[in-house]
Amino acid sequence: MAETAVSYLIDKLIPLLTEEVNLLRGVHGEVLEIKRELVFIRAFLKDADQKAEVEGDNGDGLKAWVEELREVAFKIEDVIDVYIYHMTINRPDPHGVIAFLHKIGRFVTKLKLQRHIATQIQKINRTVRGIKKRSTSYGFDSLQQTPMSDAPQQWNDPRRAAYFLREAEVVGIESPRNKLIEILKTHSPERIVISIVGLGGSGKTTLAKQVYNYVKRDFDCHAWIAVSEPYSAKELLRNLIRKVYAATEVSAPVTIDTMDEQSLTEQLINYLQNKKYFIVFDDVWNKEFWGDVNFAFPENGGRIVITARKNEVASFCKRSVSSVHVHLMEPLPPDNAMELFCKRAFLSEPGRCCPANLEYWSRKIVASCQGLPLAIVAIAGLLSTKSKVPFEWQKFYATLSSELVNHSDLKSTTRILSLSYYDLPYYLKCCILYFGIFPKGYSVRRGRLIRQWIAEGFVKPQKNKTLEVVAKEYLSELIDKGLVENEEGKAKRCRVHDLLHVVISQKMEESRFCQVLSDESPTFEGVARRLSIICSSDNILQTTEISRVRCLFMFNGDKEMLNSTVNALATSVKLLKVLDFEDTPCLDHLPEDIGDLFHLRYLSVRRTKVKLLPNSIGKLVNLETLDLSQSLFYGIPASINRLSKLRHLFGWRYGNNTELFSFDRVRGIKIQRIECFKHLQK
Template sequence: MAEQIVCFVIDKLIQLLITTEANLSRDTREGVRFIRDELESIRSFLKDADAKAAADGETTNDTVKTWVNQVRDAAFSIEDVIDEYLLRITLHHQDIGFIRFFHKTIRLVKKMRSQDGIVSKVDRMKELVRDIQERRKRYELSSIDQQGRDNAEKTLPWHDPRVASLFIEEAEVVGIESARKELTDLLVGGAPRRKVISVVGMGGLGKTTIARKVYDSLTVMDHFKCYAWITVSQSYRVEDLLRTVVKLFYNSRKENFPEGIDTMDEESLIRKSREYLQQKRYVVVFDDVWRVEFWEAIEHALPDNEGGRIMITTRIQEVAHFCKKSCFVHVHHLQPLPPNKAWELFCRKAFQFELEGNCPPELKDMSLDIVRKCEGLPLAIVCIGGLLSTKVKVVSEWQKLYNSLSSELGSNPHLTILTRILSLSYHHLPYCLKSCVLYFGIFPEDYSINCVRLIRLWIAEGFVKLKKGKTLEEVGEEYLTELIHRSLVQVSKVYIDGKAQSCRVHDLLREVLLKRCVDSSFCHVLSEDDSTFKPTIRRLSIDISPSDALGGITQSHIRSVFTFNQGEWPESFLNTLSGNFKLLKVLDFTDAPIKQLPKYVGDLYLLTYLSLRNTKVELLPDSIGNLQNLETLDLKQSLVYEIPAKINKLVKLRHLLAYYRDYNMEFCMNTERGVRIHEGIGCLQALQKLYQVEANHRGIKLIKELGKFRQMRKLGLKNLKSKDGRDLCASIEKMNHLESLDLSAISEDEVLDLESISTPPEFIRSLYLRGRLEQLPSWISNLQHLVKLVIFWSRFRDSPLKALQNLPNLLDLRLGQMGYDGGQLHFEEGGFQKLRYLGLRDMEGLNSLIIDKGVMPVLQEFHIGPSPQLKEVPSGIHHLQNLRYLGFYGMPKEFARHMHPNNGLHYWIVKHIQDVRFGYKFGPRYDVYERHSQCES
């Protein structure tokens, strides 16, 4: 962890030199460069120390640990000096003209060269890093450099905890029957060509166990003439790996090794392997592969023989897929144990020596809580169950373990293997991703965080590094994707196009991350059990009453504050935050029961992220204009309606998110309210998201200013009028990067005039149009990247389906309260080839719905209603062979008779649409029929 903190500070030093060089004296610049260079040298040592700690199970000697902690604290001190300097510079920039700014800057620089200024502080920092370097040499810690290099040339030590997975008895294995059969069939069957079978999953899921059981089975052994099992792990030398493969192949046939094999180079070993495997069916398992380069190292040693099979186990999806460039690959994503199998495994371990493996009734509820905590992770169930088998079988003892599981993971020898296995993936991360994954320790247990919110937070913290040709948001999305592909982060919910919408980490991995967060001063969770924190802590996650937290908060170098307690919020707590946390960068009040911001929130000049989402805050203080480093202002579901004019000063603002939706109202134009914003916002040219703004507040002037937002990705406007159309279209055409557009008219009868757009932004993926359209704008049918289309309150002269049916990437189509001459919708053959979701809502004039064969072949969800004129089941609905949900709502009595469970037509529909669920609503009554229960009976 110390390595990424040092790297982070190095980046800040470089940024300091770039952005404030004119304000620094020559000696000070040289001092900053000296500190940067010394930290670079220290960073190299830390990287080796971290590698050795990971390899040795974090059993590094105390001298090294002490020195690493001193490095970390020194890095924090340097960061504090930088941020305090930037704070003073920012403070003197407020509300002054250029001439006054120039003269004030001169006076400020002179002041900072005094004893209390930047010069003396840089000198102290230089002495600090000199002392650290000398201390390392004094205690001969440099020897670890060599140890680290030696470690990189060999696999993990003999006490590698994963070895135990190779020797699990058959009776101890639970819940792998179907996966074992599938993998066995893949090995012994299929085309007579070389094939790779990759088993992917997070640490502790049982990849090695299932691969070993398949490998050892008689079915597999009888099918191949030679075989080999190699544990690869994070560190290996290619020559040693190839040499091991060749030796194991010879050994499997009880043949002597070829002469001189121990001195052969890489090319000779590849030739020897290919020569030996010619005309032989072989199987080789490479267990625990971490690098994508692995396949390039061994693929030529394994010829494309008839029946050649390679199995790889890995935590990293990219490793699993990398082999596809040169051979057929089947990727098997290993799943957690289902609840019944998890319970069976737990009982076998916890009660293995008594009670005949059965859980006593008085322990069942507590045991079920423990099993749920393991979330189907076999290693966790085995380790915790094994530990409980040594405990007295009383509820109090088991409750004690459950409550103290976090500390037990770090100290109990029964759980060491679990902690180390879960930690391996963390150790293997590049430094920029380590901070990103530690961020999950901030959020409560079982908390799923929106992916977009998470990425914005990473950016606000400075974790995301800019790449040429990409926005920070795009780079952050790459970071998250990599963490998902490394099996560290779990996707909780996906958008219709498969992109992650929300994510979380396994509860036990979170416990491991939490301990690392505290040890490294990354974050501290203020709870009833632990309401004090170290002065070096950088982030606070408050999970207790703010009143209780007040006692522990004094003048602090905290950078981020998160709140997750719904208790009463005293005004004194809010004032304490703005008064004591001057270096704050992130302030996230999401869901907090607060009604106002502290008056002096504008004093937090370094703030980059402010969230008031789902709070009772109604007004933003004028001091918000002082937050000139603010990048994200999240006001969703707050009561803020008027944005102060001083928002125009926030030239770094990238995301302004503000609307309020009343979920108690029936769906209509007034269900959702935007915010009022003053004209003059055209200076906020860094804006990427502006959602939602009431366009009628400043009218044409505001709409014309929108054309200045060339970086805009998501735009939402409400209360549009017909006369706004031409200027709105002109502004939209200038937004070349626009991906999401949401436009709502001021009333259901107001025309949305969008005909003037001739060249729409080509990357639009989501389009929401709420207002009267008499015909579908022609440019919509040219949106090649469009994924989601929502149109409400239109009055088309002709059906819009023909213009939409050939959109190549349309997945989600929702039409509502729409009318047009004819009353019939006809989905014609060949159209909507990728559509997965179709919603037809409040279609009052719809009296006939026809679905041709071959249309919407992959449709999964279909919602219709209320449609009071639709009296018969849509014709051709049985063609939708992939339908999983079919909903009819608010239909007439005639339709209801067709859909009654006792009616033959109802049964006929169920028979033709596999796994379909029915729901339809008549007045207040809502009935759902499951295909495998009432429907078939």
């Protein structure tokens, strides 16, 4: 996945080459040349990433090319960040003879640094040109063309089974099916559109097919159209014409093969003018789809059902249709999920009932699917071939995440979930990957996510909008696409489905986006840009080279490990942008030299036992978010007034004693002056 790394780097280089040109003095030309080469390469990176994914182990040369490009993007970012750091700290003092001598010394230092960095960048430039030259051998398509890798691939899509399910095999859809049938049978002369929206594998196609089978005979003509992505509007209309004609046992005109889009639309609307029609469009991805078919359907009581992963498809329909109903797919309730599992896992058992000795592990496995029908069916199908002994099922449950990624019978399930990821623009791919940093099932505060996305540089500035507003729109878009869900009963928190978390974790690891250190995987490989530590193993900062890490997240951890880790921060990871210690109550201090983290933009010690900020905090001139909430702070050093870029400052806590999280009353923290914070947001 090189697209996100390269696009992110280009976005970073643009302001450096324009607004902050002085920071690149001496190497501006070389950096500009790299940026131009990367812009050219980016045009076909989405296709390259998808081809590498599809070819898998058979595309080693292509995968190596993608990985090399990603590594070069990382190296460019490292070199430029180090250069900017040294150029900034070597700025001269304003007055005096000593300042003049310092100025001379700094000039010599800068000159040596510029020559050294220029040499490094020239080497990188030659590497980039070589990568660009080799790209021609892979036959990539640019983004302006139809991506070759979007063509239908030969793989086992388990969703096709939904077309052939008997009613007795379907579980848990009786209520929504009957509700939709009632809407479709409403005696109304206007067009009615129903949009069935949900995550991949949530049962949209199954529900639509059951509804279709129930009501199609009540209409003069009907058609089921699989849309998917990409599609041709003309081929879609031709296919639709053939099917509605066939439904009335009439042959479609042979001339449709040579008709243009307008003629096809006219042909269809004329044929449907005096007929009751019922059309299902399955698996719609593009919100513009409705614009391609809208004018083909007359206002004579027609009924249309659309299945989609994105709510925006239904929103687009509402622009031209007065009666649009949206049905959001819900997870199967536990009892229905278990029933579906048993029907597929215990084919040879009497009544397809779960044996008593497998009841416990069966329910644990079903619960891990969180009501997602596709996952339940796929896992049950695999288990139907395994020995019906508790040890085997316990072992499967313990390795379920890796089974979903690696087992040939389950890969199709994770691939279906991956389709939504590949459909995202690169900046939203970065945002959705961020959920993999947090443990599975973790509910993340919206504000925390938004401010971290901004600190990372994922949020692209838009005219007349704050970065916070744009970031909220990003999150809303991910929710609208069904990838992120609001935490039930917690309006300010959100999460991703556990099985989607498995997919995200896989993509995150492949793209070197982040590595998660846990008890199961405690060794850092030294290549990821972000590090998430959710175990209490030895101090990773003292035992491993992690200088390239940009973001560090700590979850829990014992006191000894936490405190030894923070003491090594400034010397081990000088290029950190995000440092998040939220919810690590054993942490009781920050290092005195934390001010040396020049690039740091986000610092959180929320819900820790930290009491004091070091005076060096004033050196964090790029800091945008400082979160001290629910910690033990009462005051902040005066040096904080130098944080001119600060956008968010949180400092409230509960209680008036030293006991963490005492709920006596809400207190704030003391700040000497606040007028210097010109960028603070509400």
